[in-house]
Amino acid sequence: MGQDLRSPQGVSQERGSQGTQASGPRCIALVGPFQSGKTTLLEAILARTGAIPKAGSVDQATSVGDASAEARQHRMGVALTPATTCFMDENYTFIDCPGSIEFAHDMRAAIPAVDAAVVVCEADERKLPQLQIILRELEDLNIPRFLFLNKIDKANKGVRETLATLQQASRTPLLLRQIPVWNGDSISGFVDLALERAFVYREHMASEVVQLDGGDLDREKEARFSMLEKLADHDDALMEQLLEDIAPPQDAVFDDLARELREGRICPVLLGSAARENGVMRLMKALRHEAPGIGETVKRMGVAGSKEALACVFKTVHLQHGGKLSLARVLTGRFDDGAAVQASSGEAGKISGIFAATGAQETKRASAGAGEVVALGKLEAVRTGDTLTTARAAPPSLVSIAPSPPVLAMALAAGDRKDDVKLGQALSKLNEEDPSLGVVHNPQTHDTVLWGQGEMHLRVALERLRDRFGVNVSSHPPAIGYQEAIRKPVSQRGRHKKQSGGHGQFGDVLLEIQPLSRGAGFVFVDRIVGGAVPRNYIGAVEDGVVDGLARGPLGFPVTDVQVTLTDGSYHSVDSSDQAFRTAARIGIAEALPKCQPVLLEPIDVVEIVCPSEATAKVNAILSARRGQILGFDSREGWPGWDCVRATMPEAEIGDLIIELRSATAGAGGFTRQFDRMAEVTGRTADQIIASRRVAA
Structure with missing residues (x-):
């Protein structure tokens, strides 16, 4: 079936009927695997929509996103960044979320209150497990999502082959919205299958419309029909039109795209190159025409029709000199500067400053209305995940954000004893900003132990302690409970x-x-x-x-x-x-x-989740660390993943996550639980005892 089902020539609608158009400021999360180009895409969007004069660069530390000192130093996202722009007289706030699994808590806290997400990825099979983790988060919350296949100019595979690979990571059908236009061995543009137009990329400029003929035209017909077939799975009228070889009206196709996206039945796939600003405007138009607005979001969150002003806090920031800020999405009503608010936790506060934030830049506002993303000043008792209201009674909690179990720890001590109190206060603020960090006091060793999601996570925490809170600390591996x-x-x-x-x-x-x-x-x-x-x-x-x-x-x-x-x-x-x-x-x-004293060491049961192709490597890692494998099975509900159970000495688990992440392309994780104390004999025991005597 390859017949021409295109609309009549000359029709150039950018969308379907106006009835599906979302209203009000929209909030879009930019998510995706580490180094997939999310921040670069944000720069391209801001530049092409006129929010900034020129796109910045992550490598040159000039980007709006990744604006913190730690992000600049490591050339990677370590915290979410909001940025607001205007496109075709509509306001959008984009939330650039870190891609590393170590900083995933920021993404988890932000996505419940966004209208849609753009999942930025590339044709790299090694990042498939990371992509699967991110898509599952969105799928579980029923967040409408687009997939932006970035770095298309560097692709060395066909788009359909790439799509088949990416489909393994998504439980929702991936719907190809565009196909590439080739110039020899390189991609020079794309065909929008819904709009039925071909475009040639122009670097940092608007794409140019071109005519299709010959083989490109045949490819477009076939790809468009395939797209319509998928849409027809949930539209009987469209299915009937296809069976009768009737060209469906273009506005009906756009309406179907919008409806099925919002219902979570499809994940549209668009192509582009953020670094060259290719495909960015088509992405923006797809967001404008098809992504839901705040009205749909409050329905999903269960507060449609609320007469009260409600906002959801998704990030807490402690500025070096400006105090505490609570980043929030206003869901309903209006919040004014100076207004008294109640939190779902039962705490109360008074807003002291409302700011629109774009990267590190803040603009003071008198108020914020439904759909807007703002920073609320000095709500000392408010925490990430709280729901706020201006009503007298505390509102119900709308989101539940459980941090991932910590996997790596370091013991901390203030460089100067007189800074002990200052260290405690700084750690409390760090934990407020990032609840996936944990602080525990070990009564046996009297150590203050900082737990986190990985090596970089803890390194960034130490840098923030030093640079933002002025506390120099020494660190060492936590003592083992022998x-x-x-x-x-x-x-x-x-x-x-x-x-x-x-x-x-x-x-x-x-x-x-x-x-x-x-x-x-x-x-x-x-x-x-x-x-x-x-x-x-x-x-x-x-x-x-x-x-x-x-x-x-x-x-x-x-x-x-x-x-x-x-x-x-x-x-x-x-x-x-x-x-x-x-x-x-x-x-x-x-x-x-x-x-006849004997040495005992703590033994934990560990449960490791990893992509199936890495299971053999994981087993080898466990054996090398004195682990006893209890068994493994496929991970329930996760195609292509395994779950390995083993017992391991606590001393061998210390930096396990570093080796595990290396073996699993950054996607593996584990949980642990104390099992028993067991005797240690021989050379291992001698080394432990000798180390203890040296330390003493």
Whole structure:
């Protein structure tokens, strides 16, 4: 079936009927795998729509997106960036989201309240797993989405072959909206299958309309019919027209494209080169004609018809000198500067400044209405994910943003002890900005441990601590929770006697130390009879035992042991709590080396998710890290992915994510859960003990 189903010649409508046109400011997320060209596309959009005089460059650190010092330094997105522009008298806010999986929380927080997303990708099979992760996030939230196949000028595959490859990452049918026009071995333009026009690219300029003939015309007919067939899957009238060889009206085709996009039935695919600004204006026109507006978004979020002013906070920023800003999308109503607001968390606040943000530039506003994206000043109690209202009662929470489990940690210490409080405050602000960071205090090692999503994630956090919050920190790998146990029971007397004029010190205890089963912890038993140790000193004896077990002969806390107080003696004048506590500690210290101490290390169960082609590499990584593979299976609901379960020593998990990401093109991840303590013997144990003694 390759018949000509095009509309009559001379028809040049840019869209379908005006009834489907969205109204109000629109918000579009730019998402996609790492280094796919999202920020470059944003620059091209801003330049072509007149928001900036010239597109900036990521490499030259002149882009509107990636404007932070950390993004400039690493030449990559590390936080989302909003930018507002006007196209054909309509306002658009684009949210440029980081592509690295380590900074994906920003994308997850932003996309629930956007009208649509543009997924920027390229014809690179290695990035397919990353693309699948991003598309699944959008699919699960039913966010309308376009796919912009970037760097088309560098493609070395046919578009249909590329589309078949990309389809593996999408549960929604990918609908080819354009086909390339070839000039020899290079792509010189494209055909818009809905508009039925051919365009030749002109670098940094509007494309030129050209006539199609010969083989290009045949290719256009075939590709257009294929597009219409997919649309007809959900349009009986269109299916009937195709079966009867009737050319469907062009406005009906555009209406179908808009409707099926909004219903999540298709993901249109457009072509271009952001670096050359090719295909950018056609993308903008597709967004204008087909992407939904705020009206559809509030329906999706369940607040259509709300009489209250509502906004969704998707990002928190602490400026070095400007205080706290809450980036929010206004869903309904209007927010005025100075207005009192209630958050879904139950907290209240007062807006102190409303700003429109484009990159690092802010413009003060008196108010913000439905559809607009603004920064709200100094709402100290408001957090990312909160819903805000100007009504008196707290609104329901409209979004739930669960950060991914952390996979890498580092222990931090302030460079100067007097900065400890300052470090704590800075870490709290960092966690507000990025809830996928976590801060934990280890009571055993007294370390402050910062958890994150990967090596770069933690590196950027340290840079922000230093550059924005003025806190210099030292960092090192967190201490592993090694412990000791014993194999042999021992009976040991502990005696403390000291006379130095006046009242002396005297305490005497007889202790039985015996091993317990693994995981039993510590048990203290009192078997004193006849008052050999007065009752008022028993508690002190237990405290002394605990003191002695805090550091065993190998240098680690001792566990899985029962200590029984069986006998002792006291002095009516010289005995005291402190004397008996010291005696018990001495008894434990002298007994433990005789009990055949053994080293224990924590073992975790890890569950790794990875693309199937990387499973063999993952198994090799686990084996090299003393892992015991429990099994693997296909990942439920994720075609082309596996889930590998294994047990691994905690000491081997420390930097596992770095090697895992390298083996999985940046897409792999894992979760962990403590399983048990296990004995460590041989050379490994000797190395651990030696390292502990050096550190001590």
